[in-house]
Amino acid sequence: MSISPLKEALRRLNSEKSRLATMRQRTPKRVNRWFKWLSPGLFIKRWLLISLGGVFLTILGIAIWVKLTPINRFIELVSQLVTTLANIIPNSVSGPLAVGIGLFLLLWGQSRTVGSITEVLQPEGDQELVDVLLAHRRLNRGPKIVAIGGGTGLSTLLRGIKHYSSNITAIVTVADDGGSSGRLRREMGILPPGDIRNCIAALADEEKLLTELFQYRFQAGDGLSGHSFGNLFLTAMGEITGDLERAITASSKVLAIRGKVLPATLADVSLWARLSDGRLIEGESHITEAGGKIEEIGCTPSKPAALPAAIKAIEEADYIIIGPGSLYTSVIPNLLVPEITKALAKSKAPRIYVCNIMTQPGETQGYTVADHIRAIDQVSHQRIFDVVLAQKIAPSPESLKRYAQENCHPVFLDREDVSDLGCRVILANVMDEDEKTGYVRHDPYRLARVLMRWYSRKENRKIS
Template sequence: MAHSRRFEKDSRGFPRVVCIGGGTGLSNILRGLKRLPLDITAIVTVADDGGSSGRLRADLHMPPPGDIRNVLVALADTEPLLERVLQYRFTGGEGLAGHTLGNLMLAAMTEITGDFTQAVKELSRVLAVRGRVLPASAEDVVLMAEMTDGTIVKGESRIPESGKRIRRVFLSPPEPEPLEEALEAIREADGIIIGPGSLYTSILPNLLVKDMCEAIRTSPAQKIYVCNVMTQPGETDGFTASDHIRAIDEHVGDRMIDVAVINNEVPPLSVQKKYADKNQRMVVPDVDRIHRMGIRVVADNLLQYQNLLRHDAERIGAHILRLLRERTKRLQSG
């Protein structure tokens, strides 16, 4: 707890950044941002209904903890072994197999405190998280999708598996109540980072929460969209970078994004083949089309490859820090 208070004190005066999303994409970016002089708030989707998160959600009537857990671990000041422990997924035991220890800790903390948001805060203190982690809404939210053939698919985990093309996604209940702390963080931000992450199942569920888009649109912050590097089967098959932005505009209105950060490096053919076997392709960086949408583009080699393609979190962090410093200079000179 002492470490957390020290960081809070040291981070005063740092640019305030709000990161919005979910899944592994957001977690990966946060690992890079937490090393920079930034005051970070992560707003995380609570629409997951698959795996361990879905089971805890159904059994304990709590918001799904999986994406929150990943973000907490990404921002935590922990030893590598502790991170492995938090991410450990049990393989045996009646009722235990499939659960991660981090999810169970969030479930336990929710029952102890009586509130999921408070549970996230308490676990953040225990893990000495560098920043704040907030659920987009404390309500029980279900993600729905209308497909291009008119059918409705219910549940975040079922949407990509439907074999159909998505026309739009929406929440049930519609416009769930937001967390006031999340809205306040957006209003006070210097930069708002949307993505990377699953477009329809990680990013848009946050933006569809009541008052979230209005808070983003009216915030004086610079709004930065970090586009995915690869398409996702069942969600963004064949999408270019501008298609991702267009989908956001169609759901929440245009003029949401000021700057798009996109990858322009082509993966090696061996890597492309590995992903093609899973029906994934590189997201084409159609820069000119994004410019015509009135959006500034930062295009760079953002790829990092180990076993999987990931964003180069360090390079993206450097771009974000530069954009925020440019904004500060403009404000000071204006």
């Protein structure tokens, strides 16, 4: 006797079991999705009830208008039909049956409606529309966060913090004069778009794709070689809209970013630094290359006017984060704008400084955490933050050896000196270490989690 029919029967049985298991998994998920539409904060239930109320009042108004004649006849017809059905089928059966069919039609109609809306709004989306709406509402209710800095440090922070709030304002330095930004600045007479480009990409929903596009550098072509697409995009938008501020606003709308990116000033700022050996170095890109110890830093013009929108964002902020980033060429240039420093000092919002993990040759060689704070205080002439976040765990020995070859070391936490300066210290592991290259950076998601946890605790204490 052949055993093939038995194998076929077993295969079909297993297939049927798998199908039933899949149905059991899908049903709760689908029911759960329906119930999500009743979640608070979506503003769905109130509008649904208002719509039903409108339908009821419309029908009632029409009935009153035509003196109830069609309504009376319709009611009589329904009454006769119900009486006939009750005589044929007991009400204990027909009642629940009618309710069940009604609910089925209602849920079926609603699910098809939601499906049609989802196809239009998210033709290729993996998330359910209700999950997108819930996330959108949650992010819109997030705190008003102002992040100040520049370079890769600020974009790293934004990449993590955007998952906690859409009310983010990034205030970015415009002192860069190297690379593609420097060339555009000299040739086109525009403000350097490089750091702004990085922040826009970091705040975008399609972050990975947009970052790759904005960071793409042309390898050939007269005049194009070395330029990044993002810099050229912002330059073109600036030409179309009239200035960099409008260009950033227009680009943010086109790219649907979470939050806003603002330049600290629209003035053509150029950095200068006086080194301990007496040299005066001009230009942001030349300061680090000079390789000396910075004694004093300033800018030309000496008192650039702040962008009004940046001052307004600081005044309305619930939470202010300064750094991370190169101390003298990314963080401090924002504080050389007097109105920004004054607004930060006056703000009642929690203010925290994220200290760098490693020292930087030509800028912070041999610096401790307290040295970073002193440098900021020296420029601002007043205390603008009361808490500093420092890395808790040292990098691996392999990374330390690699950095030692470049004369870089972990920023030492001199806790007593920091305390004497009037600052609290938060220690946390916010480091991301690349095992292949040995490079150490802030992990955007760990950093954001620590910063938002501290903010939540502070707000809870304020409420209690």
